[in-house]
Amino acid sequence: MGILKPFIAAALAAGVLVAPAVSAAAPRGEILFDSYGVPHIYGKDEASVFYGFGYATAKNHGDVVVKLYGQARGRAAEYWGPAEIESDRWVIANGVYERAKAWYAQEPASFRANLDAFAEGMNAYAKAHPDKLDPSMLQVFPITGVDVMAHGHRLMNYVYVAPQGRTMGANADAGSNAWAVMPKKSASGNTMLLANPHLPWAPSQLTYFEADLNGPGFKMYGATQVGLPVLRFAFNDRMGFTNTVNGVLGATNYELKLADGGYLFDGKVRPFETRTASLKVRQPDGTLATQTLELRSSIHGPVFARADGKTVAVKVAGLDRPGGLRQYWDMGKSKSFAEYQAIMKRLQVPSFNIVYGDKEGHVQYLYNGILPKHPDGNVAKWAGLVPGDTSATLWTETHPYEDLPKVIDPPSGYVQNSNDPPWVSTWPQAIHAKDYPAYMANNGPMSLRAQHSSHLMADPPKITFDDFVARKLSDHVLMTDRVLEELLAAAAQSSDPEVLEAAAVLKAWDRTVTAEAKGALLFEAWARKFAGPTYISDANYRVRWDPEKPIDTPYGLKDPAQAVAMLKAAAQEAKASYGAIDRPFGEVSRFALGKVDLPGSGGFGNTGVFHVMTWSPLKDGKRTPVHGETWMSMVEFSTPIKAVGLMSYGNSTQPGSPHRSDQLEHLSKKTFRTLWTTRAEVEKHVEERVAF
Template sequence: MRKRTFLGASLFLGLGGLPAVLAGAADATTAKTKAKTVHGRGEILWDTYGVPHVYGKDEASVFHGFGYAQAQNHGDIVVHLYGEARGRAAEYWGPQFAASDRWMLSNDVPARALAWYKASTPQFRKDLDAFAEGINAYNAANPGKIDPKIAVVLPVSGVDVMAHAHRLMNFIYVAPMERTMGAPVPGAGNNGSNAWAVAPSRSASGNTMLLANPHLPWPTSYFTYFEADLNGPGIKMYGATQVGLPVLRFCFNDHMGFTNTVNSMLGATNYELKLSGGGYLFDGKVLPFKTRTTSFKIRQPDGSLKTESLEIRESVHGPVFTRADGKTLALRVAGLDRPDGLKQYWDMGMSKSFAEFEATLRRLQVPTFNIVYADKAGHIQYMDNGILPKHPKGDLAFWRGDVPGDTSETLWTEVHSYEDLPKVIDPPTGWIQNTNDPPWVATYPQVIHYETYPPYVAPPGPESLRSQQSAHLLADYKKLSYDDFVAHKLSTHTLMADRVLPDLVAAAQGDPDPEVQAAVNLLKAWDRETVADSKAALLFETWANLFSPNNFTSLANYKVKWLAADPIGTPKGVADPAKAVAMLKAAIVEMKQKYGAIDRPFGEVSRFAIDKVDLPGNGGFGNTGIFRTITWGPLKDGKRIPVHGETWVSLVEFSTPIKAKGLMSYGNASQPGSPHRADQLKHLSDKTLRTLWFTRAQVEQHLEGRTAL
């Protein structure tokens, strides 16, 4: 059964030898003062799901309360992430973090974060400081609640907040270390966010509706989501963000709302250099590297600190790295001159009209992510947002690879404007959607087309089956009530089964093998829902993985491949019926080996399990065309649990008053001992949602506790 633990670079490894003398050590890059206590700043009302409803006397007080709340529910993760963003994680926790520190220092993240902090408006600097002060205040008021081995990072400052955001946005999302260094990127291939906006013309009530539904890995890390309600003079925001960020990335207020999905925009380029004479070739000349030397400390098993010298080389492209395969690469990242991504998100959430929101989007400070918007006035928008370099030639595949760095012809110096980026505003269809796919089917019939944009903006296709299912759940209905909207969001229907199962059943009908006939009868009776009591869903999934390998993406065995002319109706059919039947026989063998029978109920094997909670699962792999995405991990002791998928959900109807339902699948806290680590799994298992308590009166009726700020 899963305990919530850190993922990837954030794994808690080798902490046992940390000496207690460091428990109060302050970082030189942080404020050297003790955590500030300013009485009368407001309060936090905690509801029965552990959601903080922050009420601040002014803007900075709201940030202070938000920081305090994050420390209470996710303090171990947040403070650890801030230590990593400083480039001092190896000093705090040992050599397993040395590669991360080298990446931070080589890319100037700590130094640039300080410059970005200083470039912020005076008010936003106060906000960042107040958020950090909230974290420090929680620790001061609750000594020992944050793991002392992690609390060595404290106190934190507004610069730390900025550094974490900079690392997350620019050097995890846009330019992950693994991509440059030739290693697998964490979470790659498991993008699963869903977003919908429905205009009044397609709404049964005449009110606009918005779905926010990001999916990221479940083990706790910088990907973990946190739900909150922020209130102050002129401030009303409800939504979620990733832990450590001081602003909501998924947000609605009384007037509007917005959400994000991961897009394919390439804001960074890896240039392969040709070395020569101690330098590198560029336009027929040998240029010397610019070099500088810094150092960082690495904690040893006995608690002592070893200093490692780090020589940082730079070419005209950017910092230079040597990969394990011997290649020398230079990294160039767009947007390093744009410090106001956090401020843009804050102002997006403060918007009260589409005009205000669009003016904020035009700043292009947020370096990546699709953005989907809806408002009470009836406007909806999809935007393939990001800071995108301009290139004279080449498609997405070319610029995603190792680009020749020996010529100025490939060295980009400009980025695209807001006007250049694909977007859909108030389409005649009355709806927009995105599920991480290219922008071309943001609505259907299409209003934006691949041919009208440079080929490096996004791939032409194919449209994933989950994206096609998303489009059908909107396009196939003339009007959607709010109840319809919720029901469609919870859909566990498997579109891939609609496309291939009739051909498979027809091909296998005459096979004399009794086990094949038993499988055919199961598949024929299946309603194609991937739910707990289904006795055919596991069998179909097992067969589908053979029919369409590579995470259900291969089109080789379909009779009709994906067609740009029919983007939400293809692929379909079985190309080789005999081969498909052979795959069914192989799936039967695999089912019996792994699950003991071909008709094991889906929820007996697939479990929603955290700590002591262990419940039947539902939902499945998005690439099989299931909108309710759950990426199931490997089988262990006869069961499997999610590694990725459904996390934060909100469904809002901009009625009077607002209707809002939602869920934080794995709970709104990760701190040891919190009652909110797994208290929403029952909703996930039951395919139900919570009412999101948006007003103070609602919160007071469901109150768990109060914290005075």
């Protein structure tokens, strides 16, 4: 406590660690933390549930979330020093916090009360347990409803839709899987739903948090990104929904032509709109230095100077739509598919494929997003730098819900998405790219993971719940079905002992990336050479990806001799890296967090693995997850429902928490937890109770 005292004393003196008044005689609710650290929150009204969720968020993820809130204020450099300057500049230049204030004011009083209650719950935890938070986080308190709104705004609009790296010349990536199966495809006659996002494992704004929210007339179980006050992946006894990243082009980066201190637009020089803002930066000695930011805007939006010398303005769709968080909340409370669709038509959530299923048998795939209308052009045109010197490229409208690709209750009996374009959201296809603007989404190529997803759902006539779970865990490498037989046949013609040895290993391999698999590392090394470092190029296949056969191409070897040479090089690489070409996959690939270190499984999605794990570079003879399986839930809407799931990296990021790595054994053994969705089940597994 010694090092904490000055921070705590200062915070108390400043009044920042003040819990809201709660009458002990009239408790608002209770949090039951189960033995996996999952908070089950029971409240007398909506605001009470939000309060409990805020408290639980601070307990399980306080350090991560409080830092995110400081960043959303545009004051992170003031709190934590120069490393945060670029983050603050981006937030300030785009007006995130000021817009969040306006958005907060535009919300109905009832939802403002919910946002305030979430913040109050975080404040209450900090007051009760200041020693459980990093001392440097205490200066951010008190949290307000505006902070909660600002974090959601920053995450949705300026991480997903308009990431800083894309404007400034970098790339971003993310992934997920989703399935919804109708009663006609289900062996039990019940709808089933898979939620399966893939995001980085390192604690960040993309970390998931599992929770169970219960109040009068509503229940939502699922997960969300830390710091959001609502669940983005949710289910209850009647319905559920999940998300996958779709990359809707909701932001446009315009390259400006500079002239005479301004920029050219329709043949004339226009002056920039300018303003100044101040940015405080904490110095090593604790003092604050002030930087003045000179900010420019064009008719398009905020203007930025890139390292490559280009001047770029970013225009973001949806900045007039404050209701994204409330839409997710209302989706989870919907009582019928018709009501759910009416909520979706608000189109307040700016991005994501959203997949839905309910007990009544309805399923929906929606290519959701706030997408600008353009007169022409394809995805490549509008995803890159667009000429900003003409009004011909300056969009002013966005597409309504009715324009967006969607599939509802298809004859096939299922919908799926694995971040692929919307056109093969079920098979046979129900919608086609030719019927939509070319900039809506690319017409392929369809990734091997997405093709694997389609086959896992389309091939069986009926699917049991156990089979549904088993298919989610598929470690089969689809790429092997397309090339391995031809590779082995070509290698058999060689007299090179290294080639023959490698071919023997691949022939004996079961074509999976399970922990025991002995050819997986060798094939992975070969596939990197054959299909490029991210495994996506189809240039070396004999038959390239074909939109007429989207789930069965590419295949074959264009140049068998070259493929055999790649096999020899891959064998040499495997020996150098792993000590042998038949090293078991799980000896090298490890699920390691803290003191837990277990054999890993799962592979790179672009090789066609559905059970996804992206591995770090090799270090000290092993590699660990960088990205991949995070939150997984599988639900059958039976009576009562069946629900299993896993939070791969655990449900807490706080230092010292036992729930940082306590689910890795399940992940390693490829088993799931039964999700405790009823109060009676939860009561059998209570680790801690908190009344509020």
